[in-house]
Amino acid sequence: MEQIEIRPMAADMAQAASHLEGLCFHTPTSPTMMWEELTKPEGIYFGAFDDKTLVGYVGMQSVLDEGYIMNLCVHPDYRRRGLARELMDALLKGAEAAKLAFVTLEVRESNIPAISLYKSLSFEEVGLRKNYYQNPTEHALLLTRFYKKVNL
């Protein structure tokens, strides 16, 4: 099996990340918006690379000591071989090093693969945003991994 490397992702991957999202989501982030996200100083982004090709990525933005996961995706041909877990592990280590109080995200309530992964990483259900997603319309589950006790 080929060797996939997990490493920090720079802004020059904006086009590749947008293309990858197009394979994974109905409404991918545009290359311009992706570039803006990747150049924010509060962002932590990791990519999974097959040689120079981006085959997965995860990104988070932080505000004070709060972490907001923006997206996680793995190329359909590279799924079920532990890449999302490796990407999340790298991100959560970064969150811990940055002394964040919690890391939070939204996920479609039908997205069993992602929900299983997040729950295995100690994310807890903290809320529901009704009809949050479109194409198709669906509720979002709010999942949070706490590092410190906080009052939300």
Ligand SMILES: CC(C)(COP(=O)(O)OP(=O)(O)OC[C@H]1O[C@@H](n2cnc3c(N)ncnc32)[C@H](O)[C@@H]1OP(=O)(O)O)[C@@H](O)C(=O)NCCC(=O)NCCS
């Ligand atoms: C969700 C996603 C990122 C998982 O990527 P992946 O690299 O295949 O995941 P991994 O191989 O690292 O699996 C990690 C865990 O996820 C869960 N999982 C992954 N695919 C699964 C599936 N098809 N069914 C059930 N659980 C699944 C399992 O808990 C798995 O742990 P295990 O292997 O110990 O059982 C990938 O399916 C994807 O890109 N989906 C489309 C985009 C998306 O939904 N992103 C999340 C938005 S919040």
